[in-house]
Amino acid sequence: MNNPTMNRAHRAMCTALAAAALVAGLSACAPLIVGGAVVGGVMAVDRRTTGTQIEDEGIELRASNRIREALGDRAHVNVTSYNRQALLTGEVPTAQDRQTVEQIVSKVENARSVVNDLAVMPSSSLSQRSTDTFITGKVRASLVDAQDISANSFKVVTERNTVYLMGRVSQREAKRATDIARGVSDVSKVVRVFEILSDEELRRSAPQPAPVTTDNSASPGG
16 A cells, blocks of 8 residues: 655655765766756756866866875865865864865965865764765755755755855855755755855856847748
8 A cells, every 4th residue: 555655755765865876976077067058858057157167177186186195095085166166175184284285275276265174083984975975965856856946056065964065156045055955854064155146147147048040041932
């Protein structure tokens, strides 16, 4: 006998798992969505220019490689760049290492600023990192479910149950996304790393529709 409540819970869990798998799968590869491209019939909005998206990927790659060269396996550092602002999360053994990582990233080509939220403590466990990936998936799924904001305008990072939200958004969108993330189970804290846009900036960043052309070559009776 079907139980509607259990069916809804099952569907919600499947959505979160699918989103978590998507986040994990895309973290190490180039984005499938650029600008205002249409993917699967849905308009995907990224308010960064295509050039900035490519620069962000380069910042993350170069910074991660240089940190690995400097600290090896004794630190767990994640670099997330959005609009050339680099967010540092994870764990390092000492305060000196924390400062060293920030200096390394600040010198990476195209990086305009660094937000250093590294913790001085032992590296998180694989179990904790799996939990963080799952939380990221649940937050992403909740943003997708919301009908009044565009989930693709946000980047979500989770570290030790703390959710970081990045994006170029309005004050209303920032508040709405923060409230959504705070309502997700297992989230202990939400940190906003937003670039707040005015209404005019928001309009300018919106994807422009393709120009409509009319073919006048054929005659009316043709």
